Amino acid sequence: MVYPERFSNLPAHAWPRLRALLDVHEGGGEPIHMTIGEPKHAFPAWVTDKITEHAAGFNSYPPNDGAPALKEAICGFVSRRYGVPLDAESQVMALNGTREGLYNAVMALCPETKAGGKPAILMPNPFYQVYMIASLSVAADPVMVPATTESGHLPDYHSLPDGILNRTTAAFICSPANPQGAVASYEYWRGLIELAEKYDFRIFADECYSEIYRNEAPVGALQVAHETGADPDRVVIFHSLSKRSNLPGLRSGFVASSAENITQIKQLRNYAGSPLPLPIQLASAAVWNDEEHVIENRAMYVEKYDIADRVLGNVPGYASPEAGFFLWLPVKSDEEAAVKLWRETGVRVLPGGYLAQDWNGENPGQGYIRAAMVAPKAETARGIELIRDCLYPQ
Known part of the structure; x- marks a missing residue:
């Protein structure tokens, strides 16, 4: 059977790669999912x-x-x-x-x-x-x-x-x-x-x-x-x-x-x-x-921005997001940081390199992890604090 060559060199998609990376390890606590950008705020009833x-x-x-x-x-x-x-x-x-x-x-x-x-x-x-x-x-x-x-x-x-x-x-x-x-x-x-x-x-x-x-x-x-x-x-x-x-x-x-x-x-x-x-x-x-529900939803994300700034503001290289609901956090090795975080805390994040491709021999995502602030405020705050304590100890 012959298949199209145009897709023959695709890397594994981010989510199977992430499961292969993390699921071979035991999580270090109750899982906190900060990988996929799937909003968990309530939609209009x-x-x-x-x-x-x-x-x-x-x-x-x-x-x-x-x-x-x-x-x-x-x-x-x-x-x-x-x-x-x-x-x-x-x-x-x-x-x-x-x-x-x-x-x-x-x-x-x-x-x-x-x-x-x-x-x-x-x-x-x-x-x-x-x-x-x-x-x-x-x-x-x-x-x-x-x-x-x-x-x-x-x-x-x-x-x-x-x-x-x-x-x-x-x-x-x-x-x-x-x-x-x-x-x-x-x-x-x-x-x-x-x-x-x-x-x-x-x-x-x-x-x-x-x-x-x-x-x-x-x-x-x-x-x-x-x-x-x-x-x-x-x-x-x-x-x-x-x-x-x-x-x-x-x-x-x-x-x-x-x-x-x-x-x-x-x-x-x-x-x-x-x-x-x-x-x-x-x-x-x-x-x-x-628009009423949109304004209410946005206000909840603003609270999460403030939490991230308070908890991570002293981390070298931390950039407070202007918009969206992701944190793009600098690390030495994206995969090593994701594994360490999962094994020691139960927080799951996405290695930044999974969202990028090599360009002139470098992958611009490999020095970052992506954390989605989509869960309710208390869970998001706990996840951000665990990220700080695990990856950026004072």
Whole structure:
């Protein structure tokens, strides 16, 4: 049996690697799970009622691109949040979570060749793994650009040579960043949009952590493109209810862009996509229309930021996250630190190297561990204190 070569050199995925690393050891206490970014705050209680209210919709095939009520709610969110007017019929599409959209946008929008050669797709390193898989699926070179302390934990795409930029068809950016919590400024977005205009590529803005922040709401890519008068085809944004509303199991998100980009993405969905069930779509509309629960949720994360700052603030190299719900903590060896923490305390974290790939012989994630602050406040505080006592003794 012959299999595709494009996936033949993939490393093991982060989660099986983590289990292989830790499960051979006995945990040193009651487990505290700080590995996966799965929110554990309560979602709005009325979501279940909304699904039940529209349960008859499970008896019908759902609208492929999103029910009118859902698309209107999405446009309302984008308008309130970013001041950008969108046409519900032509500029948004509902997604089964952002991962589906991030993958299929590459399939639908990235050409097979550019500048007479193999295309390149840019991504931060560390990165969300779907960026790499999407690139390989369209036979593009995934160009992993380090997002380190020196670059403000965001990739410096301007530093790439013309030979790569001339072949670039798309650039991924996650802001707020997973795992570092860095936020792209207005100036960063404007500079990237100018680079995309110069070298003719699209920006895929993964903004699923946009509603979890400490002080000021992160600026959005579509907002900057709108305000600077950029080509509307240049930016594609992706959002989700998973983090914003503590609904990762709902698998509900959206993609928004120009009408031409969305037409191409919808066409792919017509042939190869799977729309959200109608009751999920209508419940999602209600969630996008409500901001009260988002404000309450954000306040709980701010309390956790404060706990982390208080407990870890004296750790050399500690960087308080601007947004998101991860701690990106410096260590000498990521795997050794994760094993030590598990064996001595029962706290499970993710080695940073599992979220990155070698670039010029170095893996920019290997000097870090990622700890997700998703559990209730008391459990999160206990986990952070155990991390300090185990890995950073005074």
